[in-house]
Amino acid sequence: MTTTETDSTEKMDLRAALIERIGGYMTSHSIGVAAELGLADLLGDGVRGSEELATESGTHEPSLRRLLRTLTAVGITVEPEPGRFALTEVGSQLRSDSPDSLRAFSRMFCHPVVLRAWLGLEHSIHTGERAFDHVYGKDFYSYLAEDGRTSELFNEAMSEESRVAAERLAAGYDFSGFEKVVDLGGGDGTLLAAVLPDRPQLRGVVFDSPSGVAEAPATLERAGIADRCEARAGDFFRDIPADGDLYVIKSVFQDWGDEESRALLRSCRARIPDTATLLIVGSVLPETASTDEPIMFFTDLNMLVNSGGRERTEREFRAMLEETGFTVRSVRLGAAGPLSVIEAVPGAPR
Ligand SMILES: C[S@@+](CC[C@H](N)C(=O)[O-])C[C@H]1O[C@@H](n2cnc3c(N)ncnc32)[C@H](O)[C@@H]1O
Incomplete structure (x- = not known):
């Protein structure tokens, strides 16, 4: 040539x-x-x-x-x-x-409701505001609370997305010292359905908004854990259950801006026992972007468009936890592959 x-x-x-x-x-x-x-x-x-x-x-x-x-x-x-x-x-x-089905996930994230919100991306980039609210005049979760079919699809999509990470967490984290796991913003209960069946000593609570938790009783029933696990509806900014010793928050902080995330952590700090452990399961962004894991960056932008939240780096998670009265015990990148696991405890370093 x-x-x-x-x-x-x-x-x-x-x-x-x-x-x-x-x-x-x-x-x-x-x-x-x-x-x-x-x-x-x-x-x-x-x-x-x-x-x-x-x-x-x-x-x-x-x-x-x-x-x-x-x-x-x-x-x-x-x-x-x-x-x-x-x-x-x-x-x-x-x-x-397929046991690994992503059909609901595909339907949800290619759904006209979400695609229309993405048309407002330029608005978000100019203003920092949620495109979803700009397009629909209300926030994403208020929209879901009023639209039962989309809410059901969203819960199913989250469950499909969560299954692999939940199984990895169930296989890789040591749950042996705990009695009651509270899954805050636990959606349809997929995480507890992965963790509890092989651990008869463990009880659980799936805590979410009324529309978020609607499908959880059926999931718990199917997993054979309904007798030691309950689905509880509430607002995690106000009334976090105080009766757990392990609190899991999976794929939740990404939905919220820094102020709300700190409010959620303060709500946890005020309500959970001093001896409890907090597990944050989610993406942890690298300090510099690359082509290695594009999905994390799509998710980050998707949060700007739909929920006003963001993905965070390890440094940002540590700062947020320390400011709100927690001590970070460990950060295991990719431990619930592709998600990471941050373990924190209330109070100053023990
Ligand atoms: C992105 S989904 C994650 C669901 C689940 N943890 C998972 O990983 O599949 C965020 C969850 O937070 C719930 N949520 C949002 N606002 C809430 C609130 N104020 N109180 C309780 N749950 C809330 C939503 O209903 C939704 O189920």
């Missing part, structure tokens, strides 16, 4: 790299529509033609075929022969019957 040809190939690669990223919203929207239509359930383990898929999903065949070819281009499906499609391993996670 001549120097001019090499330069021109590099230029094409650079252009393609940017154009592919620009098309990111088309990728996510295509995945969201596939999840909404249940295409992965229709494909199952087989290879199926776009005509039968269109009939079963009640869609327009030529357009569905174009959607499936786009999904093939981004690795969700393959097209082994023209017009016939099968799932890849990545795409199989869109099946409802």
Whole structure:
């Protein structure tokens, strides 16, 4: 190749790299529509033609075929022969019957409710305000409290997202010295359903808002732990249960700005026993951004758009905990992979 040809190939690669990223919203929207239509359930383990898929999903065949070819281009499906499609391993996670299903997660985060809020990103960048409130005139959790179907989808999406981290926490953390775990903002109870079944000495409380905790009784029942675990509704800024000895807060601080996060920690400090342990489970951002873990940075921006919160670095978590009367005992990065685990105790260093 001549120097001019090499330069021109590099230029094409650079252009393609940017154009592919620009098309990111088309990728996510295509995945969201596939999840909404249940295409992965229709494909199952087989290879199926776009005509039968269109009939079963009640869609327009030529357009569905174009959607499936786009999904093939981004690795969700393959097209082994023209017009016939099968799932890849990545795409199989869109099946409802997969133990690792991310179908509800895809439906939620590609949902028009969330996509519309993202249209307000520029507003957030100019003002620092939540785009969600700017677009809908109310905050995300007030919206969910008034929209039962989206709230149910959100709780299911959180449960799907949480399952792996909950299993890793259950396998990697030493729960042996504790009697009662309180999962603050515990949603549908997925975390306790991973931790309690193999630990008969342990009791639990899933604590969340009335809409957040609505699906928890069914989860606890399915996990066979309903007799030693309760779902309690309340506001964690005001009435945190005082009867636990281990308090877990998973994927909650990211929802809140610094002031509210400190208020939540003060609420914990005031209510939890002095001998209790606090476990914060969530993403911990590196000090400098890189391409290593893009999801953390997407989540951070998603929080700016939807909840007004943010992801934080280890330094920021430590400062916040120390300011509100806790001592950090350990920070284990990636211990509930991909999430990290911060263990803190009330009071000055013991
Ligand atoms: C991002 S979700 C995380 C749910 C769960 N911990 C998980 O990791 O899947 C945040 C949770 O905080 C709950 N929440 C928000 N505001 C709350 C409040 N004031 N009191 C109690 N829970 C609240 C929400 O209902 C939601 O279930």
